[in-house]
Amino acid sequence: QAAKVPANFTPTKADYQKVYNKISSILETDNYDDGSYAPVLVRLAWHASGTYDKESKTGGSNYATMRFAPESLHGANNGLNVARTLLEPIKKEFSWISYGDLWTLAGVAAVQEIQGPKIPWRPGRVDGFENDVTPDGRLPDAAQGQDHIRKIFYRMGFNDQEIVALSGAHALGRCHTDRSGFEGPWTFSPTTFTNDYYTLLVNEKWSWRKWNGPKQYEDTKTKTLMMLPTDYSLIQDKKFREWVTKYAKSQDLFFQDFSKAFSTLLELGVPPAQFASPEPWLLSTVDEQSS
Ligand code: CCH
Structure with a gap:
């Protein structure tokens, strides 16, 4: 009513x-x-x-x-x-x-x-x-890489640092096969806001998941976490990687920059x-x- x-x-x-x-x-x-x-x-x-x-x-x-x-x-x-x-x-x-x-x-x-x-x-x-x-x-296409996300986010007016800060939202939630085709969570605590996305990107070993779904990465240790090709491009690209490293080291800095962006x-x-x-x-x- x-x-x-x-x-x-x-x-x-x-x-x-x-x-x-x-x-x-x-x-x-x-x-x-x-x-x-x-x-x-x-x-x-x-x-x-x-x-x-x-x-x-x-x-x-x-x-x-x-x-x-x-x-x-x-x-x-x-x-x-x-x-x-x-x-x-x-x-x-x-x-x-x-x-x-x-x-x-x-x-x-x-x-x-x-x-x-x-x-x-x-x-x-x-x-x-x-x-x-x-x-x-x-909106960004997860199957692509750093050139694509730069193009998409620059169009909105964001810079490299802001792209990396915003991407940390992938600490939350998961991919669903019936929505995007991708599958699984990025972190072990997908309902708590943390900088785990960055620490996992930096500290875990990632390899292509062998399955018949779209190309995505899995952590080689537990095979329970995932990264999209766009996520992984943040550590493949030198400039993006600098920010990933910073946010992995300091949750405070991540929180401050995420909040603003x-x-x-x-x-x-x-x-x-x-x-x-x-x-x-x-x-x-x-x-x-x-x-
Ligand atoms: Fe994202 N995101 N996102 N994302 N996203 C997905 C899920 C979430 C990309 C692709 C995907 C941001 C940037 C990007 C969230 C927040 C943000 C999924 C899975 C894909 C694919 C959808 C599904 O299957 O349910 C790509 C590509 C980019 C950039 O390149 C940004 C920026 C934010 C917020 C600031 C959140 C949260 C989820 C989880 C949703 C859920 O239902 O659990």
């Missing part, structure tokens, strides 16, 4: 904190993947934003165009219906929030609630229309004048509110 919103209602930071809290309350689950929806919500926030093109200033999180076909059906977005459907009751309860704000806020709550860094965030995205959908092919990512495509606040906010974790 959608709540009635008075015509002159202007949500405050406290109202968004309520939405944050609601999202946080549905993250844990006994019957999905590794016990948390946090990873797939982080992926939703990223795919909703990563369509940005800095030249044409199209795409990004502003219009939440993944609600529409064909974007919802773009191969890269396979499985994200799970995340969008999960958030639908929250959208009904807080009907005043835009989809773009809800999806990006869900990414923020997901990271913060699983021991990740604080992600500065502010509302202001508006719901757009089907004709705002961007063409397929703007992810916050930027979530604001791509939003005209600054639309934001409800001149500076992004820091929302409190559930733990912080109870102490």
Whole structure:
């Protein structure tokens, strides 16, 4: 049942904190993947934003165009219906929030609630229309290497350091054969935000997995972890590798740089004048509110 919103209602930071809290309350689950929806919500926030093109200033999180076909059906977005459907009751309860704000806020709550860094965030995205959908092919193709990811992320306006920092989100979640075709988690703790992605990339031996699925790496020791060709290119490329090494050595540095880059990512495509606040906010974790 959608709540009635008075015509002159202007949500405050406290109202968004309520939405944050609601999202946080549905993250844990006994019957999905590794016990948390946090990873797939982080992926939703990223795919909703990563369509940005800095030249044409199209795409990004502003219009939440993944609600529409064909974007919802773009191969890269396979499985994200799970995340969008999960958030639908929250959208009904807080009907005043835009989809773009809800999806990006869900990414923020997901990271913060699983021991990740604080992600500065502010509302202001508006719901757009089907004709705002961007063409397929703007998100990275995991089968490729460093030249491809540079091209894709430079188009969004990111540099090499930010590419490596953002990639650390693969500490979370897993690949699903029925979504991307790839299989398995990157780390042993896929529902906790850590710098393990980098330590494993650097410290483990990786070899091609022998199977009839798409080309992916497995760790030779346990054969339970995976790396995509794009992940592995981060240690094959000299410039990328320098950052991988830094983030493997310092979780603090990774948290600091991830926070900044992810916050930027979530604001791509939003005209600054639309934001409800001149500076992004820091929302409190559930733990912080109870102490
Ligand atoms: Fe990613 N990612 N990602 N990724 N991703 C996949 C899953 C997650 C690439 C490919 C894939 C980022 C960058 C890249 C997450 C966050 C981020 C999957 C498996 C593929 C393939 C999908 C499936 O089968 O379910 C490629 C290629 C790149 C860059 O080159 C960035 C940046 C972020 C966030 C900042 C998260 C989280 C997941 C896990 C989702 C889940 O359902 O567990």
